[in-house]
Amino acid sequence: MDYLSRESAPFSADLWKKVDDAVVNTASRVLIGRRFLNIFGPLGSGIQSINLDNFDETKSIEEETIDGISRIKNREYKEIPLIYSDFTLPWRDIESSEKLGYPVDLSAATFAAEACAQKEDKLIFLGSESAGYEGIFNAKGTNKIKKNDWKSGENPFTDIASAVEILTEQGIYGKLALIVSPDLYLQMQRIQPGTGVLESDRISKLLHGNIFTSPILGKNKAALLCTEPNYIDIVIGQDIATAYLELRDLNHVLRILETVLLRIKNRKAIVVFE
Structure with a gap:
C-alpha cells in the first residue's frame, strides 16, 4: 500500500515529478541544520523511535543483567516526531494544464516546503517544550558562556575563541560550527581597525568557514558546537516527501511530511552564548 496515497490523485507522472522537484529544491535551499549536522538515515517511514545514548559521563555502552534479563544501561528511546505542512492545488489549474498545456503554478507547494523546512530547523535549534524535545539552544547540561557586545572591538572573535578553548579542555575534538541569529551575523560584518579584515573573516578562518545563520533563532542567539556524529546528529525516518491528502471542494489537498x-x-560538545 502506498501510504502517501499518490494513486488517489488524478496527476500525471510528469506533474508529480514537478511537485517533488519544487518541494525538495525549496527545502534544500531553506534547511540550515542539515548543512552542518550529520544525517543518520533515512531509516524509513515505519521507524517510529530511535535509541538515545548519553555519552556525557561515559564513553562506552554497558550491558547489565538482572535475573537473567539483559539490558543496556542508561539508554532511552525517543519517538521520532512527524513534521508536516499542507497546501492546495486548484482543480481548474490541473484542468488548464491537461487541456491547454499551461504549466501548473506550484507556488503553494514551495511555500509549504519552506514552512516544513523551517519547522525542522526550529525543532533542531529550539526544540519543543510542549512536545518534550530539546534543541541545541535549550538542551540541559550544555556549556554556557557570557556573550560580550559583538558590536564593538574584537568581542565576537574573543568570545568564540574562548568557546573553542572550553571544548578543547573537555576533550571535544573535531569539526566545529557556529550558528548565529541574523543580527549577530551582521554585527560580525565589521572591518577591524588597522587590519582591513572583517571580523567574520577572522572567525571563519578559525572555524574553517563553518558559520551559519537562521531567522528561526530570532535575535541575540549564538552557539558553537562540535558536529562530529559521535557527539550530535539528526535522525531521519521518512525524508521530506509529498502525499495526496484529500479532495476538498473539488480542489486537491496535499501534505509535505517528514x-x-x-x-x-x-551535551558538553555544545557551547551556548548567553
Whole structure:
C-alpha cells in the first residue's frame, strides 16, 4: 500500500515529478541544520523511535543483567516526531494544464516546503517544550558562556575563541560550527581597525568557514558546537516527501511530511552564548 496515497490523485507522472522537484529544491535551499549536522538515515517511514545514548559521563555502552534479563544501561528511546505542512492545488489549474498545456503554478507547494523546512530547523535549534524535545539552544547540561557586545572591538572573535578553548579542555575534538541569529551575523560584518579584515573573516578562518545563520533563532542567539556524529546528529525516518491528502471542494489537498529528530549524545560538545 502506498501510504502517501499518490494513486488517489488524478496527476500525471510528469506533474508529480514537478511537485517533488519544487518541494525538495525549496527545502534544500531553506534547511540550515542539515548543512552542518550529520544525517543518520533515512531509516524509513515505519521507524517510529530511535535509541538515545548519553555519552556525557561515559564513553562506552554497558550491558547489565538482572535475573537473567539483559539490558543496556542508561539508554532511552525517543519517538521520532512527524513534521508536516499542507497546501492546495486548484482543480481548474490541473484542468488548464491537461487541456491547454499551461504549466501548473506550484507556488503553494514551495511555500509549504519552506514552512516544513523551517519547522525542522526550529525543532533542531529550539526544540519543543510542549512536545518534550530539546534543541541545541535549550538542551540541559550544555556549556554556557557570557556573550560580550559583538558590536564593538574584537568581542565576537574573543568570545568564540574562548568557546573553542572550553571544548578543547573537555576533550571535544573535531569539526566545529557556529550558528548565529541574523543580527549577530551582521554585527560580525565589521572591518577591524588597522587590519582591513572583517571580523567574520577572522572567525571563519578559525572555524574553517563553518558559520551559519537562521531567522528561526530570532535575535541575540549564538552557539558553537562540535558536529562530529559521535557527539550530535539528526535522525531521519521518512525524508521530506509529498502525499495526496484529500479532495476538498473539488480542489486537491496535499501534505509535505517528514520524521526527524535531533540526537544529542554529548551535551558538553555544545557551547551556548548567553
